[in-house]
Amino acid sequence: MNKSELQQIILSKLKQRHVIAHEATQRAIDAATDEETVPEHKYDTLALEASYLAHGQAMRVLECEEDIRQYQELVLREGEGKPIAMTSYLAVVDEQDNEKHFFVGPCAGGLSVDWQGVEVSILTPQAPLGKALLGKEVGDEIEFNVADSLFCYEIVTVY
Numbered sequence: 001m002n003k004s005e006l007q008q009i010i011l012s013k014l015k016q017r018h019v020i021a022h023e024a025t026q027r028a029i030d031a032a033t034d035e036e037t038v039p040e041h042k043y044d045t046l047a048l049e050a051s052y053l054a055h056g057q058a059m060r061v062l063e064c065e066e067d068i069r070q071y072q073e074l075v076l077r078e079g080e081g082k083p084i085a086m087t088s089y090l091a092v093v094d095e096q097d098n099e100k101h102f103f104v105g106p107c108a109g110g111l112s113v114d115w116q117g118v119e120v121s122i123l124t125p126q127a128p129l130g131k132a133l134l135g136k137e138v139g140d141e142i143e144f145n146v147a148d149s150l151f152c153y154e155i156v157t158v159y
Contacts, residue, residue, distance in 0.1 A: 006089065028050060
């Protein structure tokens, strides 16, 4: 299994997100500095709101840059049959035999990429499922709660 290929796909997706965030930031800055947004009276807050949006978008750009940096510096752990840890690739099945694939990464939790014809979701150790899976091995079953819902999975693959 070549996890470095998966790492490159994740990086590509993160770079796409960065471009989109950067473009959104520029649009928000343009809106905040446009002549049309100059306040006409003290209750006209369009320019102020646009500047808040521009600031938020700029923070998102920084977040994207940090995500990219972390994945560029990520050292992949190779080997099959080891307990789940950072950079593990794993598959689980639920009670209805639906299979889900995950990559344990340092950030960008919830991001999904297509790899070898399978949808792989990034899972962080801070997520409830990530916490439940860390240290577990193939054949282990886990249960965890999210918003009063109980989820049960069996681990079928770990790389």
